[in-house]
Amino acid sequence: xxxxRPVAASLAVLGYIVMIAPLxxxxxxxxxxGSTVRFPPDGFSFRWFEAAVTYEPFMSALLSSLQLAVVAxxxxxxxxxxxxxxxxxxxxxxxxxxxxxxLSPLIVPELVVGLALYQQFMIGLGLNNLTTLVIGHxxxxxxxxxxxxxxxxxxxxxxxxxxxxxxxxxxxxxxxxITLPLLRPGIFSAALLSFVTSFNNVPLSLLLQSRDFRTLxxxxxxxxxxxxxxxxASTSVLILVGTVLIAVVAERTVGFAKIFGGINR
Amino acid sequence: xRRRGLLVLxxxxxxxxxxxxxxxxxxxVLAPPGTTTAEVFSRLVRMLGDPYDLTIIARTVGxxxxxxxxxxxxxxxxAYLLARSQSRWAGVLLAVAIFPLLLSNVVRTxxxxxxxxxxxxxxxxxxxxxxxxxxxxxxxxxxxxxxGLVQLFLPLAVVSCYSALAQVxxxxxxxxxxxxxxxxxxxWTIVVPLSWPGVVVAATLVFAGSVTAYTTPYLLGGSRQRMxxxxxxxxxxxxxxxxAASATAVIMTVLVFGVAAxxxxxxxxxxxx
Numbered sequence: 050x051x052x053x054r055p056v057a058a059s060l061a062v063l064g065y066i067v068m069i070a071p072l073x074x075x076x077x078x079x080x081x082x083g084s085t086v087r088f089p090p091d092g093f094s095f096r097w098f099e100a101a102v103t104y105e106p107f108m109s110a111l112l113s114s115l116q117l118a119v120v121a122x123x124x125x126x127x128x129x130x131x132x133x134x135x136x137x138x139x140x141x142x143x144x145x146x147x148x149x150x151x152l153s154p155l156i157v158p159e160l161v162v163g164l165a166l167y168q169q170f171m172i173g174l175g176l177n178n179l180t181t182l183v184i185g186h187x188x189x190x191x192x193x194x195x196x197x198x199x200x201x202x203x204x205x206x207x208x209x210x211x212x213x214x215x216x217x218x219x220x221x222x223x224x225x226x227i228t229l230p231l232l233r234p235g236i237f238s239a240a241l242l243s244f245v246t247s248f249n250n251v252p253l254s255l256l257l258q259s260r261d262f263r264t265l266x267x268x269x270x271x272x273x274x275x276x277x278x279x280x281x282a283s284t285s286v287l288i289l290v291g292t293v294l295i296a297v298v299a300e301r302t303v304g305f306a307k308i309f310g311g312i313n314r
Numbered sequence: 315x316r317r318r319g320l321l322v323l324x325x326x327x328x329x330x331x332x333x334x335x336x337x338x339x340x341x342x343v344l345a346p347p348g349t350t351t352a353e354v355f356s357r358l359v360r361m362l363g364d365p366y367d368l369t370i371i372a373r374t375v376g377x378x379x380x381x382x383x384x385x386x387x388x389x390x391x392x393a394y395l396l397a398r399s400q401s402r403w404a405g406v407l408l409a410v411a412i413f414p415l416l417l418s419n420v421v422r423t424x425x426x427x428x429x430x431x432x433x434x435x436x437x438x439x440x441x442x443x444x445x446x447x448x449x450x451x452x453x454x455x456x457x458x459x460x461x462g463l464v465q466l467f468l469p470l471a472v473v474s475c476y477s478a479l480a481q482v483x484x485x486x487x488x489x490x491x492x493x494x495x496x497x498x499x500x501x502w503t504i505v506v507p508l509s510w511p512g513v514v515v516a517a518t519l520v521f522a523g524s525v526t527a528y529t530t531p532y533l534l535g536g537s538r539q540r541m542x543x544x545x546x547x548x549x550x551x552x553x554x555x556x557x558a559a560s561a562t563a564v565i566m567t568v569l570v571f572g573v574a575a576x577x578x579x580x581x582x583x584x585x586x587x
Contacts, residue, residue, distance in 0.1 A: 054497070057391035064388035064472075065407075067465050068414055071425025074435055078428050087433040128330055131323035139320040151327070154335055158526035158570055160543050161563040164550050165338040172347055184334040191331060220319070249418040252528045252543070256550060266420045266529075273424065273533065282428065285421040292417045296409070299416075305409050309473050 079282040097283035110268040121186030122243035129194025159252035190243035201235025346556040389471030397479040462530040478512020518577035
């Protein structure tokens, strides 16, 4: 602890306790041998981890969440990276407005977007919930694709691209051999942010759930409301471990702070 | 780039944004299923005069403000100490602070059920120490919601403050102190004003997040401590009152846009002064 700044140091310690302590209690509870979420836990066992990985509703929801997150991230990148290219490389009027438009899904409350899609797509047009979820999540991930890849595009010197074109490369070839490789860290950051955000999403997915296709966070939320046993704690620990692995990969490849700096600015 | 090339790049994304977001959001306000624009607006006006609805709005805004102030008060020192530290542990501590942003809100909020529940850590500790006979009711209180939301948004406050503080030259602190300013005076006259835009961004993100969050008020506030988000879900999933749902959505959206506009003004003022 920094003893020269006692006030700042105490506040910082308090902040870390609020952020981390509840997670430590989840981990402790997950290893209980008892049948309730109680503190202190009754003994030590792995029984709730076994219960978690064999509990069909959670596992099929996990699969659904993973599929949705992959499709939505890929979709938002496929449509969003070209938009970032047009904004940063093309001469178009109203660039700021256009970028603002693609960031707007970050500002409008997600629950409101969910309600709008539920009313117009599922009730109005009769689309199934999977289609609606894919559309909603893809739109919601646009800000990451447009902003994060845009920020890394802004760092690439256009002269390099001009040089390639001057040497006779077609625009397509220039993009594939010059721009894309330089853009890779930005695209990786955007993909990671979208994947994690889509996977964890509750408000947008909440009204769009159906019996056939439900995401993991929404399923867990419903479960906690009806039962209160340690299976949610052990499932949480499994998600925690997966998230730590993602964080380590992110740190090794692009750098953690950099990824989160991208969307904030 | 030629015009046609630009259109090919822009149009698919723009089409999905319009069809999958902007148009549905507009229709939701202007013509929800089975009702009319007039109905939504008359419902909106009625809500703003109804004591029950006003309690929910006041609770949402009030808790949002408490969470915002708490996150800045706890997040700024974390960011400040990390940005000024030469220790190699600073990087690890920064990662620990940012990491929860990757973690599901359901997992983070579930932790508070384990801590605050009647069989949970705090209640049982108080009973074991003989301070109380029976575990106090900590869940489904405003305090529970505030704790849950602070845990959720503190990392966001740390990141925003950190990126602002990292740009403030540490030599300026040294210079002020060299000229005879004390530690506190240096902090308030040099560090805070120069990192103010980051604080404004942090406060905006935290407030907007708090007044629209669903998972935390649902799990920690339940039906006893309704917020706008849980109320909106109630209207659209159990009572199926589209006019009320749309009116609530309008209030939430106006709140968020209002604070975003306010922060733009505050950010601009800090740049010109």
